[in-house]
Amino acid sequence: MYKVLLVDDEYMITEGLKVLIPFEKWKMEVVQTANDAEAALEYIKNHSVDLVITDVNMPGMNGLEMIAQMKASLPRAAFIILSGYQEFDYVKTALNLQVADYLVKPVNKLELAALLEKLSKNFEQSSDQQLERVFQDESEEEDIASLLEGKERLWLGADVVPKGFSSAPYRVLDRTLYLFLSSQRGGAVYQEEFAAPYKKQLQSFKVNLEKSLFYGTVSLQETDPLFSYYEPVYRVIIQGNIAQILEELDLLEDIVLRSTPKVSITKQLFIQFIMDVYHLFEHLKPEDITAIIREIDGMNSFDSLLVYIKLQLSGLFDQYRMNENVASVLEVIGRDYQKELSLKDISQELYINSVYLGQLIKRETNSTFAELLNKQRIKAAQQLLLSTNDSIEDVCYAVGYSNVGYFYKVFRKLCGKSPKAYRRQMD
Structure with missing residues (x-):
């Protein structure tokens, strides 16, 4: 509900507006009335409102002076001015303050109703535009929570066209979809209930959306x-x-x-x-x-x-x-890469000349025995870097290296980046 503040030094005016005008028809609610500008300014120190309807002529500070002060605290609020007579200077000042309208008392109910209808649509449009900030990476959790305040059960979805009351384009797997917020479930490529913590769930939603498109399931x-x-x-x-x-x-x-x-x-x-x-x-x-x-x-x-x-x-x-001998060498490397391995020891186990075995390996794999061993160890290191939180040094020793500096050198040569950079790329 959009919050309305009524300000008039005549008690019967504020009470009459509350009774005679069906504010709820335009999703509005009178949250406070005040009999002078000072009381109204005091109220907005701790409360936000969307619409202020005020008289011009009041004891002490007049309505125009009050609006000028309220603008700093309520930059997006709308203001309607009521006056017992239409005076050019008042109208001119009201226009400069960019008030929604200037109505002459006694207020015409149909005229006020048309104005409230227009303002309600403006509020809704403005609110939807503000909600687009939910999808922006730079938005903080507190900002998102504030934007969604008062919203009941929400659904975060993605579809091929904009939907819901707020949406934003999103590029995923070479496709452009639209992330959207809705109060209803259904009619989406992928959808989840949206609740705090919002930023964390939004990131999770993007991952799950990609999974849904890629695998067909999540x-x-x-x-x-x-x-x-x-x-x-x-x-x-x-x-x-x-x-x-x-x-x-x-x-x-x-x-x-x-x-x-x-x-x-x-x-x-x-x-x-x-x-x-x-x-x-x-x-x-x-x-x-x-x-x-x-x-x-x-x-x-x-x-x-x-x-x-x-x-x-x-x-x-x-x-x-x-070649089965080369396959046997590769099997030993794959099984025992963490150990001290040498081509000479393996060739003796296979009853084959180590030089000839080395030539076979080079011909079959286009790599030397030492290169194959390094590739296997670095491959195992990649797995550990991606699947564990072990330190770089622990990973180095776990895959068979005894020298961390040499491990870094070999890893960078084979992967094109350091172990730390390789781990970070998957975050």
């Missing part, structure tokens, strides 16, 4: 970090068993759909998956890697992502089988 249950599932998947990949790799892809699909993590996390996971397979089965050029990452980053749905991954794997598996 899981609101807390789940284990997605990358915690990847270690056993990688062990299957390095064995080079094509059938098992495809089975692991189906397992990842099921896990992702049950947990619906942030879209950026899922894309990062599948980039890692496809890159791991490619590194094992063919020589990748830098431009190939860039193209794969760009393709996956541009995916707007989980289904299209899976189709792309499966097509890539199908084309790759049709033309390549890995």
Whole structure:
């Protein structure tokens, strides 16, 4: 309800307006009456109002002087002036103060009703425009709470067209949708009940909206970090068993759909998956890697992502089988990367010359044994950085490095950024 303050030194005027004018028809409520300007100014020190209806001629401070002072405290309020006679100087001053209207007593009920109808629409429009600030990142929690004060049950939604009593465009997954506030549920691409803390829920809503568009569903249950599932998947990949790799892809699909993590996390996971397979089965050029990452980053749905991954794997598996000795080396690296590993020790276990084994590894993977070990350790470090709050030093030691400085050097070389920067990118 819009709040109305009546000010007139004649008691019968204020009481008569309260009785004769159906303010509630225009969503208005008389919250206070005052018999002089001083009392009215005292009231607004602690109370906000939307409309002030006041007489001009009152003992002490007149209505125009009162309005001039009220403007500082009530910058968005509307003012209606009542007067027993129409005098040019009063009208001129009223116009300068930008009052809504100047009415001559006795007040014409129809004239006042038309004016209140107009003001009610202006209030509603102004209120809706103010509510757009809810969607702005710079708005503080207190500001949002103030804007929504008096609003009962609210729904925050997104749709292809503006809806509700306030809306704002929002870009997500290369689409423009409209975030909106409504007092009713339904008729939206995605919708949630909106309650404090508002800023936190708005951020959560944006994440869930993206999930809804990408996966077609949203899981609101807390789940284990997605990358915690990847270690056993990688062990299957390095064995080079094509059938098992495809089975692991189906397992990842099921896990992702049950947990619906942030879209950026899922894309990062599948980039890692496809890159791991490619590194094992063919020589990748830098431009190939860039193209794969760009393709996956541009995916707007989980289904299209899976189709792309499966097509890539199908084309790759049709033309390549890995040397079993190289596969054995990769299996050892994947299983024991935290330990001290050497090509010489592994070659002895496989009963093969270490130089020849090194040549096989280089030919099959386009990497040396040391490079493969570093890649696996850094891969494991990436998972820990994204799925735990462990310190950088703890991550370094956990993946098999004993020198933090060397770990930073290798990580930056392979990832293009420091461990700290890599962790921050997923916030």
